[in-house]
Amino acid sequence: MRKNILVGQSGGPTSAINATLYGVIKEAQKQNDISEIYGLRNGIEGALNDNIINLNYFKDDEMLTLLKTTPSAYLGSCRYKLKENDLETYSKIFKTFEKYNIGYFFYIGGNDSMDTVNQLKTYACDKNFDIKIIGVPKTIDNDLVITDHTPGYGSAAKYIATSFKEMYYDSKVYNKPSVTIMEIMGRHAGWLTAAASLGVDFNEHENVLIYLPEQSFNMDSFLETVNERIKRNNCIIVAISEGIKFEDGRFVCNSGGDTEKDAFGHSTLSGCGRVLEYSVKNKLKLKSRAVELNVLQRCASHFASLTDLDESALAGSSAVKYAISGETGKMVCLKRATGEQYKIETETVDVSEVCNKEKFFPKEWITKDCFVSSEFIKYASPLILGEPKIKMENGLPVYISL
């Protein structure tokens, strides 16, 4: 019997999460086993309040291609954390699944979303629901384990590297010594901040300092390093992760004030760039400026990585194939083929092996001169290659929304 599919998006938006949705829709349209393609509004919340739409209006290639290059999350997102024993909530969700005759459920998201996939799969098994549940990774943070990298990371990395490069060109125009700091997302993992390295010359980076959350931050040694290097370099540029901490565990961003918490209890960070800026101004009496990339780094589809969009779409289409072939409770992984030539294949992994875990930036890739090793450059370079053809109108990218 033909079943319907349901697809949802969750967690922070990226430039590539809609490319995965594109992949799911495109592949589902080809599959004879699938009847209707439904979209879940605002992630799992849509299943709780029956907010589900039929995506059958995605017919022509032009509209689907627009979806692929649109930032944000087309279906909306949520930050809803399923509690393990909240059976009433699970029952509500599965009633919605039954109502729409859902045989396959795809959830595109990060760490917390994979936890949702795991909970739903466990409940489905316990209650003998005939539904295949597959998680598709998405996060600019690149902090999911097992998968070589996460869809969404490449586009963010490309934007960060480009902006860092442009900021460097901008900051070196004056004769006066200056320190320019870019604060980049990444609570615990330094992958995004490390991507700034791609924007500068690997063989000549004495004026570049990179600080990741994987290593504790020492203000005195930072100021000493700046003071030393500015003797030979008129302009120092610094990439720091929002999540850098002092040795005693305090967030650098908090040294000036209080932190806020999001729905998952994660601290909302911002401001460590400013803390460094003021330290440089006050202690070293140098011109300094902090730039915070903020949400721009996760939505800059106008300069997305084509490699990332293609791989994100591949993750989506593979998810459909895995589900049809009977897999459930799995997350789609990107697997880098061995050999010199960069090539990505997909495989699946039990979602329980992924959720609630974090992949950190390898400490051995952090160099003593406050930069990253060539291993990182080799790892990350292929992920930012290529630019998608963006539909333009009146000088601006065209995006679609519900």
Added chain:
Amino acid sequence: MRKNILVGQSGGPTSAINATLYGVIKEAQKQNDISEIYGLRNGIEGALNDNIINLNYFKDDEMLTLLKTTPSAYLGSCRYKLKENDLETYSKIFKTFEKYNIGYFFYIGGNDSMDTVNQLKTYACDKNFDIKIIGVPKTIDNDLVITDHTPGYGSAAKYIATSFKEMYYDSKVYNKPSVTIMEIMGRHAGWLTAAASLGVDFNEHENVLIYLPEQSFNMDSFLETVNERIKRNNCIIVAISEGIKFEDGRFVCNSGGDTEKDAFGHSTLSGCGRVLEYSVKNKLKLKSRAVELNVLQRCASHFASLTDLDESALAGSSAVKYAISGETGKMVCLKRATGEQYKIETETVDVSEVCNKEKFFPKEWITKDCFVSSEFIKYASPLILGEPKIKMENGLPVYISL
């Protein structure tokens, strides 16, 4: 007798100031009256410390085209203010001009740079120096008088409109009401902030609020407006200029702390986005986030406006022609041809009519619903059209530097 030319860049960098340099070099190469093409390092400072380079290595078109699409100021910049009676300094500058047999001097810059052009021209006339001095406008702020718009504005406007659009897509993913604020450059003139309007639907902008420095800002009425509109719009996006002030003249950004001053005594502003963010959080108890575009808006060459780059180059090449034809003490202006079809020509204006003046955003273009009128859309839309072909390498734009 053939003479040499000297060209310098001054003031804040833009995505288009090198396109003007490109125009100057390209045109000078064609002119029989011109022998060597010299570049002034770090603006007028280069004439004081004899830091001048021969640009004859710009030979092939590929290198020149790279210059056209490179952000920042290739020759370096300065924020050096010439004092009116400092005859020693003038004498030093003109000694350098004589040493290099300079017959034509081009200074690419904004308001303050045009003042430099004016001072130099006055001194040259007084002392009977045979040198033609021409100013070429450049500023993302679009605040120079007489010229229809300034080279550099279109690219910044395109980036702002695009980022505002992407931020809007990003911020509307959650079900929870939210207020997202983008702080945009512009000390006294709202041109840049107004460009955010280009990124949204003119016929459906109830969820968009724009505040320019030309009108005083009232916090209570801002909060009231947000509170009213959020009833019908889940997500409100706000574009504010860094320079907005309360009715009593205090900068909004200063309501939380002190301001700094740059070399010209201008206040260095930042932070009014945060002031609004905290007001929304504390008074309205709504989710809020402030994004500051900072220097990114003046160096994002990866998404420059082709129209802007072409016009910037035109301003540069026209400057050379005007100088050769004998004009001096003039600034090149962009003049919009009358008629429906957008077309730009150049003309000259006495630089004394431009320097130390500012062109403000017309108050009658600010609408009562905190948006801008269709006149502005009509004015600004052509300026952001087209994308230059950017040379890419390893997934990143290729730029050149000295």
